[in-house]
Structure formats: structure tokens, C-alpha cells
Amino acid sequence: MSVHRIIIGAGGGIAKAFYQQILELEPETLITRISSQDITDAIHCDYSETSIREVCQNLSTADELSVHIFNGQLVSEGSFPEKSLKAFDSDYFQRLIHSNTIVPMLFLKYLLPLFKPKTRGLISVLSARVGSIDDNHLGGWYSYRASKSALNQMLQCLAAELRHRSPSTTVIAFHPGTTDTELSKPFQKNVSAERLFSPQFVASRLYSLCSQPVSADRALFTDWQHEAIAW
Ligand SMILES: NC(=O)c1ccc[n+]([C@@H]2O[C@H](COP(=O)([O-])OP(=O)(O)OC[C@H]3O[C@@H](n4cnc5c(N)ncnc54)[C@H](OP(=O)(O)O)[C@@H]3O)[C@@H](O)[C@H]2O)c1
Numbered sequence: 001m002s003v004h005r006i007i008i009g010a011g012g013g014i015a016k017a018f019y020q021q022i023l024e025l026e027p028e029t030l031i032t033r034i035s036s037q038d039i040t041d042a043i044h045c046d047y048s049e050t051s052i053r054e055v056c057q058n059l060s061t062a063d064e065l066s067v068h069i070f071n072g073q074l075v076s077e078g079s080f081p082e083k084s085l086k087a088f089d090s091d092y093f094q095r096l097i098h099s100n101t102i103v104p105m106l107f108l109k110y111l112l113p114l115f116k117p118k119t120r121g122l123i124s125v126l127s128a129r130v131g132s133i134d135d136n137h138l139g140g141w142y143s144y145r146a147s148k149s150a151l152n153q154m155l156q157c158l159a160a161e162l163r164h165r166s167p168s169t170t171v172i173a174f175h176p177g178t179t180d181t182e183l184s185k186p187f188q189k190n191v192s193a194e195r196l197f198s199p200q201f202v203a204s205r206l207y208s209l210c211s212q213p214v215s216a217d218r219a220l221f222t223d224w225q226h227e228a229i230a231w
Contacts, residue, residue: 004062013181056110100147121169
């Protein structure tokens with residue numbers, strides 16, 4: 001049986017740890033990595049729609065196909081998440097919508113033909129608990145929250161579409177918890193040591209979640225403890 005794992009946004013902290021995990025545990029698996037960075041053996045993509053389409057057109061399907069998407073931004077070009085609506089900035093919001101929502105969905109759009117009726121498929125996309133509307137009691141972080149909420153909504157749409165197209169494919173929106181990567185660096189000072197996870201730990205939690213996929217009709221929004229998050 002052929003197995004193919006596609007890692008998108010492969011230059012990120014969690015993505016690199018996830019790749020190492022697969023290398024160690026699945027030496028036979030075909031792994032494709034895609035990144036905007038120059039990484040040896042990875043496919044380069046500039047995240048424009050043309051570039052995403054070209055990259056995806058050259059990828060092959062497999063009996064077992066997993067797509068793992070890690071793309072996401074929080075601080076962007078010197079702009080930080082908004083503490084108040086006063087700070088809402090359309091350029092910052094558009095950049096976050098592009099990296100956090102549009103880029104993952106364009107990849108999935110162009111990878112959709114690889115998911116056949118008999119494919120045992122899995123799609124995991126890094127989301128964030130703050131994308132939960134139900135869980136939003138504190139407010140703030142308007143753009144980041146909204147970009148992840150939009151991502152979650154689209155993943156639920158995709159799960160509905162896949163029910164007919166590729167019924168053995170599971171879609172997971174994954175919340176890693178606060179993880180020690182470039183993305184969280186500016187926000188780590190108030191996080192206790194036991195709540196700041198290593199990329200290796202989070203990668204192992206994602207790996208174990210993806211290794212026991214439940215055949216679900218709907219997309220799952222799940223945290224690092226494998227507990228469901230309210231949408
Ligand atoms: N770290 C945390 O505490 C935390 C908490 C909740 C959710 N998350 C989510 O986890 C995911 C992985 O983040 P990380 O913690 O590993 O951070 P990271 O090391 O900063 O990785 C950033 C990721 O985003 C991609 N990326 C960077 N700029 C981009 C752009 N302009 N357009 C599209 N993609 C871009 C990178 O891909 P390439 O560089 O390979 O192109 C990489 O996959 C993100 O979706 C993030 O929102 C992280």
C-alpha cells in the first residue's frame with residue numbers, strides 16, 4: 001500500500017519537528033515538503049495562487065494520503081495583534097487572512113483531485129483555540145482570531161464536500177497549545193514553563209492524533225490533548 005505525506009509550510013518550528021517525527025517513525029513513507037524558504041529537498045512555493053497550483057499539479061496521490069498544513073502568521077511586518085478595535089488595520093488583517101486562511105485553502109483546492117473515493121485520507125491544518133467564537137471571552141486579537149475562525153469554517157465546508165468525494169478522509173483543525181517557536185516568541189513572557197510546549201512535544205501530539213483518525217463526518221477541532229474545542 002502506498003503512503004504519501006505532504007507537509008506544507010515546512011520551514012516552521014512545529015512543521016520541522018513533525019517532519020523529524022515522520023522520518024524516525026515511518027522510514028518507508030514518501031514525504032513531500034513545501035516551503036517559501038530554501039530548504040534542501042523541499043519544493044519552493046511563493047504562496048501565490050499560480051505557484052500553489054503549479055506545485056500541487058506535480059504531486060501524486062497514494063492509497064493513504066495525508067496533507068499537513070502548518071502555515072500561519074501572528075506578528076506581521078511589525079504589526080502586532082490588536083488589543084483594541086482602535087488598532088484594527090486592514091493591511092495587517094489582509095496579510096493574516098492571506099497566510100492563515102487563503103494559503104491553506106488554495107493548497108487544499110489544488111490537492112482535492114488527489115482525494116479519490118477509496119483514498120484513506122487525512123488533512124490536518126494548524127488552527128488555534130482563539131479561532132473559536134464560542135471560546136472567545138477575552139476579546140482582542142481581532143485579525144488573528146478572525147483568520148483562524150474563517151479557516152475553521154472553510155475546513156468544515158471541505159469536510160462536507162469530502163463526505164461524498166472521499167468518504168474515508170478526515171479533516172482536523174489542530175490547536176497546538178502555546179509552542180516555543182518564532183510565532184509565539186513575543187508572547188511567551190506570561191506563559192509558565194509547563195504551558196510552553198516544545199515543538200517536538202506538539203509534533204508528537206499531532207502525530208498520534210493523525211495516526212488514529214476517526215472516520216468523522218464533520219471536521220474535528222481538536223487540541224494537543226486530543227480534546228474537542230467548541231467551534
Ligand atoms: N506557536 C504557537 O504557540 C501556536 C499557537 C497556536 C497556533 N499556532 C499555529 O501553528 C502554526 C505553525 O506555527 P509555528 O508555531 O510553527 O510558527 P513558525 O515557526 O513561525 O512557522 C510559521 C509557519 O507559517 C508559514 N508562513 C510564514 N509566513 C507566511 C506567509 N506570509 N504566508 C504563508 N505562510 C507563511 C511558514 O512556512 P514556510 O516558512 O515554510 O514557508 C511556517 O509554516 C501556525 O498556523 C500558527 O498559527 C501556533
